[in-house]
Amino acid sequence: MKKISIFITVLIIAFVSCKPKGESETEENSRRTDSLLKVINSPELAAVNKKILDNPDDANLYNERAKIYLQFKQFEDAISDSKRSIRIDTTNAGFYLTEADIFFVANETRNAKDVLEKVVKKFPENTDGLLKLGELYYFVKQYENAFAKINQALKVNENLAKGYYLKGSIYKEVGDTGKAISSLETAIEQDNKNYGAFLALGLIYGAKKNALAFEYYNNAISINPSNTEALYAKAKLMQDMNQIKDAVAMYNQILKIDPNHIFSIYNLGAIEFGINNNPQVAMDYFTRAINANPKYAEAYFARGACHQEMKDNSNASADYQMCLQLKPNYEPAVEALNSLGK
Numbered sequence: 001m002k003k004i005s006i007f008i009t010v011l012i013i014a015f016v017s018c019k020p021k022g023e024s025e026t027e028e029n030s031r032r033t034d035s036l037l038k039v040i041n042s043p044e045l046a047a048v049n050k051k052i053l054d055n056p057d058d059a060n061l062y063n064e065r066a067k068i069y070l071q072f073k074q075f076e077d078a079i080s081d082s083k084r085s086i087r088i089d090t091t092n093a094g095f096y097l098t099e100a101d102i103f104f105v106a107n108e109t110r111n112a113k114d115v116l117e118k119v120v121k122k123f124p125e126n127t128d129g130l131l132k133l134g135e136l137y138y139f140v141k142q143y144e145n146a147f148a149k150i151n152q153a154l155k156v157n158e159n160l161a162k163g164y165y166l167k168g169s170i171y172k173e174v175g176d177t178g179k180a181i182s183s184l185e186t187a188i189e190q191d192n193k194n195y196g197a198f199l200a201l202g203l204i205y206g207a208k209k210n211a212l213a214f215e216y217y218n219n220a221i222s223i224n225p226s227n228t229e230a231l232y233a234k235a236k237l238m239q240d241m242n243q244i245k246d247a248v249a250m251y252n253q254i255l256k257i258d259p260n261h262i263f264s265i266y267n268l269g270a271i272e273f274g275i276n277n278n279p280q281v282a283m284d285y286f287t288r289a290i291n292a293n294p295k296y297a298e299a300y301f302a303r304g305a306c307h308q309e310m311k312d313n314s315n316a317s318a319d320y321q322m323c324l325q326l327k328p329n330y331e332p333a334v335e336a337l338n339s340l341g342k
Helices: 002-013 025-040 043-054 059-071 075-088 093-105 109-122 127-139 143-156 161-174 177-190 195-207 212-223 228-240 244-257 262-274 279-292 297-309 313-326 331-339
Strands: none
Touching: 043 059, 059 075, 059 093, 075 093, 093 109, 093 127, 109 127, 127 143, 127 161, 143 161, 161 177, 161 195, 177 195, 195 212, 195 228, 212 228, 228 244, 228 262, 244 262, 262 279, 262 297, 279 297, 297 313, 297 331, 313 331
């Protein structure tokens, strides 16, 4: 029984922020097929194709079509059109930035970096290029280079909200909370609709269980009510601060937006198991999380703990073993599995 109480603590505290592995190859192929069908049937694509037939030398039209292809992740076609727009007009910085965006989204960061370096050399006062290059350096954790490009952009225009937001994000990542807060607050001063800055500040204060986080989360939610990221962060803070009823209500609100939001499903299970002492109901939530993502190792462990609490050691063992298959040497599962033999 002592072991089970330890499992409950782990469920409530440790696993609520764990991320499952990515989608399967079949799911990815299906997504790509659906995306291609949308492109073929896209009225925006049909419209721009018609314009290109009438104006085959209009660089702006190829840039527009490249963005449509990018939207549907048709990267080869997007790059082809982007390069064509640049061949027609080498003086438009926006065309290069579109090409960089395509490479970035396609996870070809080296190509994106090469294009952006060309932009800042060719257009040294183009703040979009400087910030995008700074963002890319931040993305690959080259923080010194990121700061250099961001500060260069801010010298051109000191009112760039994105510049302060990026600086705040870097400071937050390296653990300089004071500078992070200062930069993020400045970003909000420049743009009071900066969702990312409000969310980041909420996460900083939320990590300290400071109720001020709720104010920032509420602002982020008011800007983008359907974005589950801020809703989840708020619900998780409610749970951490023992506002269980409110947390449950918000997790259910999230599930109305995204029925397969696995972290909300998981946390509802953790609350049922660890707080409401209802392993059967908790097990249903963990099973639902597993169905939403069969590679969610922690959900197998949690369901195993429910089985063990209900004296069903056979199914508990199966779930613990599955957890270890997905996440080898996961200590709580190893300990739980060993406890079954005692």
